[in-house]
Amino acid sequence: MNFDGQLPPKARLLKAAAELLANSAGKPVSTRQITELAGVTAPTLYHHFGDKEGLFNAVIDVGFEEYVAGEHNFAPTGKPLADVRQIWDNHLKFGLDNPQLYSVMFGNIRPESRPARVAEAEGFMEEMLEKAAAAGQLCVAPQEAARSILAANVGVTLMLIAEPAAERNFDLSDMTREAVISAVSSEAELSGAGAPVGASSVVVAAIALNAALESSHPEQLSTTELKMFLEWLDRIAKTS
Amino acid sequence: MNFDGQLPPKARLLKAAAELLANSAGKPVSTRQITELAGVTAPTLYHHFGDKEGLFNAVIDVGFEEYVAGEHNFAPTGKPLADVRQIWDNHLKFGLDNPQLYSVMFGNIRPESRPARVAEAEGFMEEMLEKAAAAGQLCVAPQEAARSILAANVGVTLMLIAEPAAERNFDLSDMTREAVISAVSSEAELSGAGAPVGASSVVVAAIALNAALESSHPEQLSTTELKMFLEWLDRIAKTS
DNA sequence: TATCACCTATAGCAACGCTATATGAAGTAA
DNA sequence: TTACTTCATATAGCGTTGCTATAGGTGATA
Structure with missing residues (x-):
């Protein structure tokens, strides 16, 4: 149906897959849907991407970086912990915008597909936390802190994805984010924006x-x- | 092959599904595998459980309660926050023991299957936290605290499941658990009064x-x- | 004995991921 | 030009999946 102008088949597959995944509201997307929308046949997909998961990973490579590290959504502020908050929020936004892709990446158990992506996200978080550690703002090792924060980030994102969009309460995210950040940071941040621990x-x-x-x-x-x-x-x- | 003695077909299906899910190391389990092991045919499965997910939910009903609320693994201590820690650890243990079932319950996006299970786990957590709130140990509403703790619990469990069993570092769990618990609790644990419940x-x-x-x-x-x-x-x- | 509700089996559908094989297009070498 | 090679796409179909329309068997009740 849609041949997307003059784009080569590989690019059309990527675009079709991304579009279908973004609009599929959680239901699985079939290779037949993708190839039909891209205007190609099945062997083309497998020639370029190996298998369905290869195509999805390629889509992720394009889209995930955009949210986690892309210039449009992330610019280091110089304040490491503020950057960590930004990474958390970008991560959540990516999950809510691409629930299907997100579940492939983080809700999946298969050890052969998950760790690569997780390690990437973890490495990026760790990078920021190393700066925080260098500034004496951390009370645990950056790697452990990154894993803890990322785990909580994934859990919150999956929970919010599973809720109807209208009922989503982002206090859950903010509250949990501040909880894990303050647990790994050495000083009690009085920034106030998060959860004031000494509440009235x-x-x-x-x-x-x-x-x-x-x-x-x-x-x-x-x-x-x-x-x-x-x-x-x-x-x-x-x-x- | 295996007709499991005199058990009725429904019980054989439950047993076969549980066994296959436990041993499948993350790979999907087909209805044909299950029905063959149970010694029945496909319509029997759908007569008793509606669909594949219905069968999985039934397996979960048997197994999940055992870990989260079962007498063998959980006895309220009277100290609400200690009970919350116990629930966290039981939740994690269940996930590690039943990775396939766990991913169906918590790693899945489909809004029609997930909320029922999540709500159950959440309700149980909330129950404990209400006691904590009654004892003045909480600085946020019990419901919000329960959601935050459960989200982090899910994230940690998924992350540890995805790791090779030999490399699992449970510090991640302990650290994150204490982070979210301390974030919702008013730092002064006045548990000396026990659990004052009632009009007084x-x-x-x-x-x-x-x-x-x-x-x-x-x-x-x-x-x-x-x-x-x-x-x-x-x-x-x-x-x- | 007859009836009726419950349970199970036969057989097969549509959709899935994927592939063996063949065809076309494009560049290179003679 | 012609022949050869290589990459990219299409035709057609395999094996498996979740699931079901239909019918037959079985035990309790009337």
Whole structure:
């Protein structure tokens, strides 16, 4: 159907695969779909890319770098930990934009395909953390820190991908990101943007009361009052 | 080949699926393998389980509970945060013991299969964290804490699964676990009081919140709202 | 005995990833 | 030009996958 002008078949396959993967909303994409959209036949795909996974890896090579290290989305600020946050957010964005590709890369178990990609992402994270370590901002080895942060990043991304886009709550990402970063960094960053650890005792007390009320007998309060009451407690508890 | 004695076909299918999944080292398991090992034909599988995923979910129902909540592997200690650590470790162990099943549950994107399982694991984690919140050990809402911890748990488990068993470094798990737990907990673990659950804890929490509110007026509540709020707090403290 | 619901088998469909083989196009050497 | 080589694409189809339309067998109940 679509022959994409004068592009050679290899490029058309890459473009078709990327397009289908981006729009497939999580459902698997078949080689037949790809070759039809690219206007070529099956042997062409296997001639250029070996197999389906080879094609997907080629797409990833084009797309992943763009998000993780591409100039458009990432420019080192000189502040290593800020760069780590940027890498985290780019990683998440890539996963949400390309759920199908992402699951191939990180949700997969097969040891022959996953480690190469993971190692690449890990190496990039580690690179930043080495700078942080050189600046005395790390309290663990950069490699261990990179692995921990990347693991949490993958878990958060998979969890958010699995949710309907409308219900996604990015507090999960921010909160977890700050948790793992602050755990590996030597100084308590008072930057404030993340999760203020020494949050006001009001929040702690509100959360405790909220939980206590829900676990005790709510009959003591009239239902309408209780609803408003819990709503306010909830609002207080979420100001963090 | 193997008819497993007198077990009914449904049980044979479950057993065959579990066995193949456990030994398949990450490679996909086909319905034909399963039905052949169980000594039944395809329609039997679909009659009992609907589809392949239904069978896998049934296997998970048997196996997952065993690790996450089973009596043999989990007994609440009364210290909520210690229980959370136990849940984390059980979760990881389950993933490493059943990599294929685990990837179906958590590494998968399809929104129709994943949320049910995730919600179950999340609910269990949340249950523990509510107790922690009631004891004043949490600085965020239990639900948010549960999601963050579970996300990190999933990420760590997938990363360790993808590594050769010999090279697995469990420091990654311990480190990340403590990072997310400490991020959601109010640093003062007052666990000396044990687990105060019931009306009395409501009073204690209400008094604490009352005092905290009066000393720091949060801008989230209008003054009239604040007055009513404090009045109700007062009533709770007296009627319980 | 007759009925009926439940369970299982025969046989096969459509879609999948992939390939053995052949054909065309393009460059090189004589 | 002609012959040879090489790369790239097409025709056609293999073996496997998840799944099902249909029918037959089996045991409990009336």
